[in-house]
Amino acid sequence: MKLYAMIFLSLFLGKSCTSQTKNDLKTAILEYTANTRGFYQKITIQNQMVAVSKDRSGTEKAVETKISDADWKELISYFETINLDSLATLKAPSEKRFHDGAAIATLEVIHKDKKYKTTSFDHGYPPEAIQKLVTKINSFAKKE
Template sequence: MKILSLLFLTIFLGKSCDSAKAQDIETAVIEYEANTRGFYQKITVKNQMVTISKDRDGYDKPAPKKISDADWKELVECFKTLELDSLATLKAPTEKRFYDGAAIAHLKITYKDKPYETTSFDHGFPPKQIKKFVNKINSFAKKE
């Protein structure tokens, strides 16, 4: 009986830890912004909803859209692999933004009321450590 209860408790605690990890992204606010002189895009992800704005001045108030369960699951998996404390030290792989070859992009994640932000990088060419995550966020804008 002790073995059975120990097995049940282990499974129960293991499942609750997984669900706690999945809950983490639900409390986070993810903001991806890319802009040049003639282009602006801000993607905000919060609690399985995405908002995409193309208005730099903030006059446009786009309606949030629900992220599909499959896309959300993939985003959660990518989020788990991020090292938030190292975001500020990531090096951009290209420098096209210096001569208008690419939009200037930033990623900001507010997690547990603490902001984590990358340095600027080229839109479409994120640092390899966050590439999968950034590409997933950008895929929401392509579906629009």
């Protein structure tokens, strides 16, 4: 009987630990910002809502839209694969932003009261580790 109890507890505790290691998008805020001298775009995702702002000063209200269930599930799957602690160390695959060849972009994630932010990268050319997530985030701005 003790053996069955040990096996059950091992499986139960093991399952609960693995589920805690996944990133939970429901409690996170994603902010993608891209800007140059003549272009500004900020996409904020929180609680299955996306807000897109093209106003650098913040005086105009962002356009908010509900994210469809299919898009939300896709976004969750991409978010769960990201190692938040490594965001700050990701290398940009190109350097067009250094000579105005591309807008300067960053991704900031606020998860469990902690901020994680990437170094700058070219808008449209994110680091490979976050490419699918960033592409999906940008797709919400194009629907507008």
